[in-house]
Structure formats: C-alpha cells, structure tokens
Amino acid sequence: VLLSPSFLPRLRQLSAHFLTTTASSSSLFLRRTTTSTMAAPAYASELQIAQLAVQRASILTKRVFHEKAKGTVDKNDKSPVTIGDFGAQALIIAALQHHFPEDAIVAEEEAAQLREDANLKQTIWDLVSSTKLDDPAAEELLGGPIKDIDSMLELIDRGNSLGGSSGRIWTIDPIDGTKGFLRGGQYAVCLGLMVDADVKVGVLGCPNLPIDDAARLTADIGANATDEGRGVLFSAVQGHGATSRALTAGALAAEKPIAMRAIDDLSKATFCESVEAGHSAHDDQALISKKLGITEPSVRMDSQAKYGSIARGAGDIYLRLPVKATYQEKIWDHAAGDLIVREAGGQVTDIHGKRLDFGVGRTLANNKGVIAAPAAVHDKVLQVVKEVLGAKQA
Numbered sequence: 001v002l003l004s005p006s007f008l009p010r011l012r013q014l015s016a017h018f019l020t021t022t023a024s025s026s027s028l029f030l031r032r033t034t035t036s037t038m039a040a041p042a043y044a045s046e047l048q049i050a051q052l053a054v055q056r057a058s059i060l061t062k063r064v065f066h067e068k069a070k071g072t073v074d075k076n077d078k079s080p081v082t083i084g085d086f087g088a089q090a091l092i093i094a095a096l097q098h099h100f101p102e103d104a105i106v107a108e109e110e111a112a113q114l115r116e117d118a119n120l121k122q123t124i125w126d127l128v129s130s131t132k133l134d135d136p137a138a139e140e141l142l143g144g145p146i147k148d149i150d151s152m153l154e155l156i157d158r159g160n161s162l163g164g165s166s167g168r169i170w171t172i173d174p175i176d177g178t179k180g181f182l183r184g185g186q187y188a189v190c191l192g193l194m195v196d197a198d199v200k201v202g203v204l205g206c207p208n209l210p211i212d213d214a215a216r217l218t219a220d221i222g223a224n225a226t227d228e229g230r231g232v233l234f235s236a237v238q239g240h241g242a243t244s245r246a247l248t249a250g251a252l253a254a255e256k257p258i259a260m261r262a263i264d265d266l267s268k269a270t271f272c273e274s275v276e277a278g279h280s281a282h283d284d285q286a287l288i289s290k291k292l293g294i295t296e297p298s299v300r301m302d303s304q305a306k307y308g309s310i311a312r313g314a315g316d317i318y319l320r321l322p323v324k325a326t327y328q329e330k331i332w333d334h335a336a337g338d339l340i341v342r343e344a345g346g347q348v349t350d351i352h353g354k355r356l357d358f359g360v361g362r363t364l365a366n367n368k369g370v371i372a373a374p375a376a377v378h379d380k381v382l383q384v385v386k387e388v389l390g391a392k393q394a
C-alpha cells in the first residue's frame with residue numbers, strides 16, 4: 001500500500017502538514033496531532049492549502065491593481081480579463097498540482113491567448129515568478145515557485161476539466177468580479193473543492209472588504225478606500241461551520257467563526273445584488289425587496305464578496321435573478337459562496353427552490369438564478385420571488 005501510486009499524493013500531504021505544524025508553531029499539541037492516531041479534522045489539509053493558495057493569489061491581484069496599469073485585454077466573450085486573472089489562476093493551480101496532482105480542476109481561464117502573445121505572457125510570468133507569501137514555511141508548503149514560463153501555461157490549462165458528478169473536482173475563479181476589481185471595488189479570489197458534486201471546502205479571498213465582520217454593508221462599500229483595515233479570507237468545510245480571518249501576505253491569521261444575522265423582521269434586512277444590471281434583474285429584485293417590506297435601497301457590489309458578506313451578517317439576503325433565460329451560471333461563480341453561506345446558517349437555492357447542482361459540468365445547467373438568505377427566512381423570500389416572477393409571466 002505504501003508504494004502504490006495512489007498513496008503518493010497522500011504521503012506528500014502528510015509530510016506537508018507536518019512541515020507547517022512544526023515550522024509555524026512550537027505547539028506540542030499541534031505536533032502531536034500529526035504523529036498520534038488522532039483523526040485529523042475533515043479536509044484539514046485541503047483547507048489549509050486552499051487558504052494559503054488563495055492568499056498568495058490575492059497578493060498577485062493586489063500587485064496588479066497597484067503596480068500595473070491594470071493590463072486589460074479583450075477575451076473572446078469581451079469580458080474584461082486582466083493579467084491578474086491568468087496569474088492568480090496559475091499560482092492557485094500550482095499549489096493544487098503540488099499536493100493533489102490527481103484531482104480534476106474546473107477553472108475560468110485558459111492559456112490559449114497567452115501562447116499567442118509573447119508580451120502578455122512575459123508580463124504575467126514576471127508577476128507570477130515574483131509573487132510569494134512572505135512566510136517561508138507557508139511558501140514552501142505551496143511548493144515554491146513555478147519552474148518556468150511553459151510550466152505556467154500548462155498549469156493554467158490544467159483548469160480545463162469538464163466537471164461532472166463524481167470524484168474530486170476543484171473549481172477556481174481567479175478573479176471573480178473583474179469589473180469590480182478594475183473599479184477598485186469588490187472582487188474575490190474563489191476556490192472550492194467538490195467531492196461527488198458536493199462542495200466540501202470553500203475559500204473566498206476578498207481583498208477589498210473590511211476585515212471587521214461587524215461592519216454593516218453600505219452603498220459605498222469598498223469605494224476608493226485604502227488597503228488599511230481591508231482584506232478578508234472566508235472559509236468553510238462542510239459540517240464544520242464557516243470562518244473569517246484577516247487576509248495577510250504570509251501565514252494564516254487567527255480565524256473567527258461567522259454566522260448569518262438572525263432576522264425575525266424581514267423589513268430590517270439588508271439585501272445585496274450585482275452592480276452590473278446585465279448580471280441580475282435589478283427591477284425584479286427591487287420589487288421583491290419592496291414586497292418583503294424592505295425600505296433601504298439594495299447594496300450593490302461585485303463578485304462572491306456578496307456571499308461572504310451575508311455569511312458574516314454584514315448583509316442578509318443575496319438575490320441574483322436571471323436577466324436572460326439562456327444564461328447559465330458558472331460553477332466557479334458560486335461553489336465557495338454556496339458552502340460558506342450554508343455553513344453560516346443560510347440556505348442557497350435557485351429561483352425554483354432547488355439547491356445549486358454543481359455536478360452537471362462547468363455550468364449550473366440545472367438551475368436558474370440564486371436566492372441566498374438566512375435559513376429561517378429563505379422560504380418566505382422564495383415565496384415572494386415566485387410571486388413576482390409568476391406575475392411577470394402571467
């Protein structure tokens with residue numbers, strides 16, 4: 001068994017785990033857990049690697065924003081994609097490849113465009129090869145630097161899995177909310193692990209959200225702020241709750257459990273939605289909010305930062321009603337946020353009340369729209385969504 005190929009990745013995980021616990025802490029307890037027969041918490045290794053990988057990729061995105069003229073290039077679908085998206089995806093996949101080489105990966109970007117553009121490729125390589133966690137043990141745990149420029153392209157293309165309903169599949173959105181990122185507003189670096197289509201681990205890096213979990217969402221969230229007091233890393237493991245911690249440039253900061261706000265009076269709820277009117281139906285959402293008795297205007301923000309924000313009670317409800325019947329949501333836009341909200345005491349469904357189905361490929365082909373709310377009031381919100389959308393069809 002020890003020499004079988006399938007045991008090798010596990011062996012690497014175990015030795016990696018030992019390395020962090022001994023290198024980053026002198027705690028006897030931590031060291032004992034790695035050597036005794038005590039069971040490690042579920043997905044502990046996956047969670048730790050995912051958190052550090054997202055943290056390292058977040059450093060790269062911040063560097064792109066601050067150091068570069070944002071490097072916007074056109075993708076075929078005309079969405080803004082930056083050197084940050086490619087660079088962050090390369091760094092995350094490098095860490096996954098190092099620890100879990102047999103896992104499949106569904107990631108948003110692909111390297112085809114870089115292969116044809118030597119300048120762009122070189123710009124991204126310069127960034128990727130010089131972005132490190134400033135904690136040497138943590139950086140070493142992620143496998144250190146990528147070998148060369150061709151390896152970087154191959155790593156980016158490792159994210160081309162078609163997804164599916166069986167086995168271990170990671171999903172990555174290296175920059176979610178590219179438009180928010182370009183505006184200096186909200187965006188998220190997103191990573192989730194699904195096992196047999198069930199999200200087991202979810203991590204969201206939100207460099208422009210306030211660190212303070214108690215900061216309520218306001219209309220100018222993240223606008224033109226400095227980095228001071230900002231940057232949060234949300235995480236969840238299925239069955240083990242959700243947490244937040246400050247996003248750092250090195251080792252992981254101390255974590256705090258997070259929970260959705262208990263709201264018995266829906267009129268006091270804060271609801272959030274996309275900035276982009278093309279991504280969700282602002283008019284329908286305004287009507288639903290009004291019917292729920294909410295008098296405050298919605299808080300508009302880009303990316304899965306919305307999921308993280310409601311999970312920690314900074315807001316309460318996230319509505320994403322379809323604009324076009326044909327658009328299929330992508331799994332990387334929802335996997336981590338779905339788990340984080342549900343582990344914080346929320347419920348996430350589509351507009352028909354169905355849980356999001358991550359097992360049918362790269363898109364959520366079996367779902368339309370998203371409704372995320374505290375579990376106790378989700379049914380009420382769903383009922384109003386159905387009323388409003390039903391009335392439109394009638």
Ligand SMILES: Nc1ncnc2c1ncn2[C@@H]1O[C@H](COP(=O)(O)O)[C@@H](O)[C@H]1OP(=O)(O)O
Nearest residue numbers: 079177274275276278279280301302303327333
């Ligand atoms: N027509 C659309 N409807 C819903 N979501 C969309 C649509 N077009 C793009 N998106 C995706 O919505 C996400 C951003 O959501 P939000 O508006 O909540 O910030 C992005 O991942 C974006 O994809 P892309 O990254 O390809 O631009």
Ligand SMILES: [Mg+2]
Nearest residue numbers: 079081108178
């Ligand atoms: Mg995109």
Ligand SMILES: [Mg+2]
Nearest residue numbers: 173176177333
């Ligand atoms: Mg996205």
Ligand SMILES: [Mg+2]
Nearest residue numbers: 108173175176
């Ligand atoms: Mg993206």
